[in-house]
Amino acid sequence: MKNHPVFTDNDPQNELSTLNLGPTHPATHGVFQNVLQLDGERIVSGVSTIGYIHRAFEKIAEHRPFYQITPLTDRLNYCSSPINNMGWHMTVEKLLGIKTPKRVDYLRVIIMELARISDHLICNSVLGVDTGAFTGFLYLMVYREAIYEIYEEVCGARLTTNMGRIGGFERNFNSIAFTKLRKFLKEYPVALKEFEALLTRNRIFIDRTKDVAAVTAEEALNYSWSGPILRACGVDYDVRAMEPYSSYEDFAFEIPVGTNGDVYNRYLVRNEEMWQSLRIIEQALVKLEKEPSDIFHADVPDFYLPPKEEVYNNMEALIYHFKIVMGEVPTPSSEVYHAVEGANGELGFYLVNDGGRSPYRLHFRRPSFINYAMYAPMSQGMLLSDAIINMSSLNVIAGELDA
């Protein structure tokens, strides 16, 4: 342990104080409890307690048909729910062997990258708040609102989106959605530049974040870190590039990596990823012009609910509707693992299916859960104030941590 004074046994100063950081503390952004042993302001040891908002999603999922599991995935990482929704839909599509049209893939990419931006902008602006700069947070929060308005046009919901269906989207994007998207693409880069001007070269911010909680690539891989915090350590692992899904292979983008994995590097990586996401969305808009504009789902009548007007007036549609809702469609007995690059790292769905209407077993590989395992060990010897910033930059979302 660095800089830790050594006391003799009889020294009256040789006393540690116990501090309950959390479960509800304004500085922890969620329900996290850490019981810390403190020597002054330095952490000697810590124990993380998690599970305060555990909702047994894996058990509930065993009793629900596939399409009813989507709302459960909303509540994992609720800062970027569309990524979870679409990751789940792609898992089921992989199981069923459904091939989605290119237009669906590009629309999904647009929404997933918007979700990534909204997640990263919260993390980075809140990191500013934790280091004492409230302004950046207020600047960027407006644009999360802009993203939520786009979600609203696409699916009607804002936070827990339940967006899309197995095979595509429940309805086509309307023109307002595209207008709002174009407006966002025009305005957000200006705000993001301004935000970077506020923090990136700010002396106070650098002093608070540089070399704080630095993690080597070996340590990060040993703890199975993934996502921006792993890339900040210098490992260029991104599921979008390694195992492209949803036609990510059609896009040109770069994977930013950091050098020493400290809080400042994580901040830089997330900022750069937002720029790359904007780049991907712009490419997707160009690609969409070449695709037929009326396709928004794959042709899978066995799994994609027919339009409601047809259900009420048309026998065939009613039969399909009934079969899907009652789970009368046979599915392959197999197991599938599908991973997407969530905002916090590799979000995996391990689905074991026995041919019934609901999964036999569904396991979520939740990046926040796995990333957070290192928090208590890495806090040892750290100042309490640094540990707060460290937690903020890990961007652990309580919903994803506990599932």
Next chain:
Amino acid sequence: MGKITNEELIKRIGDQFAGGVTLVGEPYGLLTMETSRELIIDLLTWLKTDPALQFIFLTDITAIHYPEQEKSIGVIYHLHSLVNNVRIRLKVFLDGDDVHIPTACTVWDAANWMEREAYDFFGVIFDGHPDLRRILNVDDMEAFPLRKEFPLEDPNRVDKKDYFFGR
């Protein structure tokens, strides 16, 4: 996909662990193999340290319950070779009365919480684990809730019975 084909992987593992590791299948291209609890740590260590394979990334550890099988509890490992971009899934099935398996914490620190989760929900005992406590459920819980015999809801409830459409 990756630089190493599944056939090559099967051959290499077969050469190293003659007969100890059996092929389950390749669902959706992901090589799935089964082994015993005596071999699992050797296998994980070898897969991680072999200079050609380098399965350095432990993606996930989880468990599954098949109450009808004699070996009812399965422990499932997902590994990822970031260098070769190949994934592999390993399974170990355990007797329902003897759910002991050596811990993988000796190979990856990430296994700590993953194994605690598997213990919490399935009651798998990871021998040698430094801190095998419940992680998401309350400490004084007695059941292992993801086992199939554990009901999702209180079975005595009547207000939710649906006699006409219940399945």
